[in-house]
Amino acid sequence: MEGKTQSAFAEERLQLTKTAAVMEEQLELLEQMHRYTGHDFTEQLLEETREIRRQNLKSSRQEPYFARLDFEENGTTATGPLYIGKKGIEHEATNKPLVIDWRAPVASLFYSFTGGDAPATYECPEGTIEGKVHLKRNIVIRKQELERVVDTYSDEDEGAAATDEFLLYRLGENKDNKLRDIVSTIQAEQDRIIRSPRDKALIIQGVAGSGKTTVALHRLAFLLYQYREQMRAERMIIFAPNRMFLDYISGVLPELGVGDIQQTTFNDWALEVLENEVKLVDASKELEHWFAVKDESWDEQALTPGRFKGSVAFMQYLEACLAGLADHVLPDTDYEAWEMAILPAATIREWFDKEYAHYPLMKRKERVTARIERWLTMELEQVRDPNRRKEFKKKANARLKAYLKTWAETRTYEVYLEITARAKESDLVPAELKEFVPAQFAQELTDGAKSRKVREEDLPALAYLRYILYGDEGRTRFDHVVIDEAQDFSPFQVALLRKFTREGSFSILGDLSQGIHAYKGIRQWQEFTSLFGENETGYFQLEQSYRSTMEIIEFANEVLVRGGGAPLLAVPVFRSGRQVGVYPAERQSAEIARILRGLDPAAVKTTAVIGRTAASCRELARELAKEGIEASLLDAKQATYGGGLSVVPAYLAKGLEFDAVIVADADARSYRAAPAEAKLLYVACTRALHELHLVYSGGEVSPLVRL
Numbered sequence: 001m002e003g004k005t006q007s008a009f010a011e012e013r014l015q016l017t018k019t020a021a022v023m024e025e026q027l028e029l030l031e032q033m034h035r036y037t038g039h040d041f042t043e044q045l046l047e048e049t050r051e052i053r054r055q056n057l058k059s060s061r062q063e064p065y066f067a068r069l070d071f072e073e074n075g076t077t078a079t080g081p082l083y084i085g086k087k088g089i090e091h092e093a094t095n096k097p098l099v100i101d102w103r104a105p106v107a108s109l110f111y112s113f114t115g116g117d118a119p120a121t122y123e124c125p126e127g128t129i130e131g132k133v134h135l136k137r138n139i140v141i142r143k144q145e146l147e148r149v150v151d152t153y154s155d156e157d158e159g160a161a162a163t164d165e166f167l168l169y170r171l172g173e174n175k176d177n178k179l180r181d182i183v184s185t186i187q188a189e190q191d192r193i194i195r196s197p198r199d200k201a202l203i204i205q206g207v208a209g210s211g212k213t214t215v216a217l218h219r220l221a222f223l224l225y226q227y228r229e230q231m232r233a234e235r236m237i238i239f240a241p242n243r244m245f246l247d248y249i250s251g252v253l254p255e256l257g258v259g260d261i262q263q264t265t266f267n268d269w270a271l272e273v274l275e276n277e278v279k280l281v282d283a284s285k286e287l288e289h290w291f292a293v294k295d296e297s298w299d300e301q302a303l304t305p306g307r308f309k310g311s312v313a314f315m316q317y318l319e320a321c322l323a324g325l326a327d328h329v330l331p332d333t334d335y336e337a338w339e340m341a342i343l344p345a346a347t348i349r350e351w352f353d354k355e356y357a358h359y360p361l362m363k364r365k366e367r368v369t370a371r372i373e374r375w376l377t378m379e380l381e382q383v384r385d386p387n388r389r390k391e392f393k394k395k396a397n398a399r400l401k402a403y404l405k406t407w408a409e410t411r412t413y414e415v416y417l418e419i420t421a422r423a424k425e426s427d428l429v430p431a432e433l434k435e436f437v438p439a440q441f442a443q444e445l446t447d448g449a450k451s452r453k454v455r456e457e458d459l460p461a462l463a464y465l466r467y468i469l470y471g472d473e474g475r476t477r478f479d480h481v482v483i484d485e486a487q488d489f490s491p492f493q494v495a496l497l498r499k500f501t502r503e504g505s506f507s508i509l510g511d512l513s514q515g516i517h518a519y520k521g522i523r524q525w526q527e528f529t530s531l532f533g534e535n536e537t538g539y540f541q542l543e544q545s546y547r548s549t550m551e552i553i554e555f556a557n558e559v560l561v562r563g564g565g566a567p568l569l570a571v572p573v574f575r576s577g578r579q580v581g582v583y584p585a586e587r588q589s590a591e592i593a594r595i596l597r598g599l600d601p602a603a604v605k606t607t608a609v610i611g612r613t614a615a616s617c618r619e620l621a622r623e624l625a626k627e628g629i630e631a632s633l634l635d636a637k638q639a640t641y642g643g644g645l646s647v648v649p650a651y652l653a654k655g656l657e658f659d660a661v662i663v664a665d666a667d668a669r670s671y672r673a674a675p676a677e678a679k680l681l682y683v684a685c686t687r688a689l690h691e692l693h694l695v696y697s698g699g700e701v702s703p704l705v706r707l
């Protein structure tokens with residue numbers, strides 16, 4: 001075995017030397033070629049291709065490939081081994097592949113074939129290709145040096161399948177401040193999602209650490225490769241919960257050679273659609289309010305304005321109100337510019353209802369106003385006496401201003417105020433929904449009316465109203481939309497994004513067990529699938545968790561069970577680490593400092609102290625500083641994540657991960673045995689890759705915690 005490994009290593013070192021030499025030669029050749037700057041279209045295209053090849057060669061030089069696949073297609077004689085890399089590279093003279101792009105159809109075998117007697121198959125434009133896999137080999141190259149060779153399948157030695165060994169080696173590595181690509185270890189169940197056709201809204205329920213975010217990013221890279229004629233990076237968009245999370249994931253797409261994809265939060269996007277017509281109340285204050293430790297459980301607060309404002313019923317209510325509004329925009333009076341110059345109400349209505357009917361309401365208003373102004377100019381031209389004309393013009397303008405004031409209000413925010421004020425009494429709100437319309441609903445908005453301040457739960461409705469009133473305002477529709485942490489999205493948000501998307505191409509990913517924003521998120525994925533047509537969605541479930549050790553996953557699963565159960569518990573990969581520690585403390589900061597000092601700096605690069613609330617985190621950071629430990633305190637306004645030691649409230653840690661996590665405030669009052677609080681503690685615990693510790697003070701440990 002030892003000898004075999006050594007000869008495989010020697011073989012691959014030779015191969016690497018050969019490939020590197022060919023690549024250098026290719027690059028030199030391309031660099032020497034004259035760069036075309038003329039106007040001939042064909043020549044321009046050829047130059048573009050050459051430039052892409054130059055760039056690919058330059059970026060692939062250091063690590064040209066990460067895998068080898070020996071595949072024999074049925075009916076052909078065995079071809080040479082295929083080397084798979086992040087970028088495809090062709091031999092300039094022969095056009096033969098030197099390195100295959102990981103997204104190419106044949107490369108899918110590397111991910112999907114896991115052994116067994118059944119023939120290996122993959123799909124490509126020519127149909128299904130069948131054959132035999134002889135070898136699957138992982139190859140680690142760093143800075144042009146071969147570091148590791150691991151055979152994950154060999155038909156000569158079936159017992160030696162070592163998929164797990166290589167995966168474990170990768171999972172055991174330390175984390176810095178950025179998420180990374182996983183091209184060399186994509187698992188079969190993840191590969192199926194990544195390579196799914198573009199024409200569906202995929203809903204992916206995945207346990208914590210199952211790779212949802214990572215898979216979504218790889219899927220974007222795949223779609224851009226597979227549908228390069230139809231999809232464009234700048235027409236794709238990723239929605240993530242906050243800017244810090246966006247910063248954390250920002251490294252993956254460039255690693256995969258993909259740029260230009262829009263990345264934002266729903267709030268930022270909606271405010272942009274609204275052209276900043278409204279302002280958002282300080283979201284960090286809202287969050288602090290929601291996640292404060294209270295006497296009643298959150299579950300009792302579930303029927304909140306947010307649930308109603310995020311519902312499809314509310315969306316339909318707005319549509320119905322607006323349909324009615326169009327009938328009432330115009331008054332029934334004529335416009336009398338001056339005596340004898342009268343534009344009848346019927347003519348104005350004719351323009352509004354018929355000629356400009358295909359425009360959105362606000363545009364219709366603008367067009368009709370412009371038309372009246374044109375009519376007025378013509379009428380004035382007929383007045384010969386310049387003095388009288390001047391006098392009439394003055395009068396007509398004043399009257400026009402007054403006349404337009406009698407038209408119904410159609411500005412977004414004002415319409416929203418008007419509509420929401422009527423919701424409780426309106427016949428348009430179905431009876432069964434009335435009880436969900438919160439009593440303080442309109443009042444809250446009216447209170448903030450002067451400052452035009454709204455809550456984030458008002459944004460979907462406002463953005464939708466703007467869309468109905470003004471149309472898409474020249475915005476290009478999205479080719480694909482990724483929604484991460486989608487369990488915290490409302491059906492209204494998704495339905496709205498659907499309107500801004502070309503063909504319903506979505507990747508919607510989340511975990512119901514991490515649905516900590518009970519006041520706005522969904523309870524079941526069905527709430528989203530029902531927004532699309534029968535054959536327009538696909539559902540995937542990821543159960544394997546790759547982030548944390550077995551000990552951490554088992555501990556976290558029990559939190560969910562103790563909190564009232566979870567529909568789906570995570571299955572860990574077989575990666576064992578330290579036992580989870582639970583420590584009572586007189587002073588939490590002293591205990592946390594003790595744990596921090598005991599961490600092995602070589603094994604732990606990123607650490608988080610996760611507190612229950614923002615207030616408790618501020619306190620912890622202060623106390624730790626007194627112990628001589630400096631940490632970055634992360635808050636809701638944070639735009640970047642710098643790694644190192646962080647103190648962060650549980651609700652903001654979602655989506656992030658750290659080598660070691662210390663959960664503070666693990667006491668019985670901070671985390672009670674209720675589903676919503678179990679979810680929050682679950683989120684906190686599952687942020688840890690290698691080490692997890694819990695600290696509590698002030699009496700009893702949380703009933704969610706296994707001692």
Ligand SMILES: Nc1ncnc2c1ncn2[C@@H]1O[C@H](COP(=O)(O)OP(=O)(O)OP(=O)(O)O)[C@@H](O)[C@H]1O
Nearest residue numbers: 182185186187208209210211212213214546547655
């Ligand atoms: N196939 C894989 N090979 C190697 N690492 C993987 C694989 N899949 C996931 N991971 C790693 O597991 C970790 C979790 O991935 P990711 O953050 O994408 O999961 P998630 O499902 O979005 O998690 P959460 O819902 O808890 O935020 C990351 O470190 C990622 O690199």
